[in-house]
């Protein structure tokens with residue numbers, strides 16, 4: 001499972017990094033050392049993500065203990081999209097609160113500073129987490145498949161959304177059309193414009209897929225703007241971010 005997670009990371013981040021390099025030649029110039037660090041932390045995180053995923057895959061195949069199902073007819077058709085939405089909402093809730101907790105200065109310095117060391121982040125930062133943070137992320141979906149019945153293909157869709165959004169939210173440009181991002185869908189869905197502002201200002205925009213928790217808790221500061229060139233010096237260090245908070 002670790003090898004699958006690592007390969008999924010390398011292929012997805014590699015594709016979007018290559019696309020970024022084509023669209024914005026020279027974007028990664030001077031960021032070689034940072035990208036190598038991002039890949040190193042991400043591969044370590046992949047090793048951690050692989051363990052609960054492997055345990056759950058074994059329990060599913062050998063013991064039938066999970067609520068993953070393979071016959072579409074086992075549940076009503078409307079359950080397919082609803083199960084995807086429920087898993088994403090639950091994952092988003094877990095992510096929002098653990099992410100907010102990790103911005104508490106003592107935890108930030110020891111754990112979450114690794115992720116924010118990417119200034120500005122690249123497509124390779126998608127899994128650039130300290131092992132403790134990787135562990136908090138690795139257990140969510142494996143735990144949810146014991147609670148929420150989900151078709152194996154719907155679970156594949158959840159993992160695909162998780163992977164693609166993790167990469168595109170860090171790559172430094174907005175993939176989705178402006179009309180969508182600044183329209184009614186963008187008021188609730190998180191894309192790169194939202195997460196970029198988290199990497200610039202630190203104490204806001206903590207969500208993963210949805211802006212619901214940020215809006216409810218008053219931590220939503222709107223969308224960042226990629227029209228301004230991403231300059232490394234524009235990004236605060238964690239020290240200033242803590243002071244600003």
Ligand SMILES: [Zn+2]
Pocket residue numbers: 115121170195199
């Ligand atoms: Zn991030």
Ligand SMILES: [Zn+2]
Pocket residue numbers: 099103112115116198202
């Ligand atoms: Zn953060």
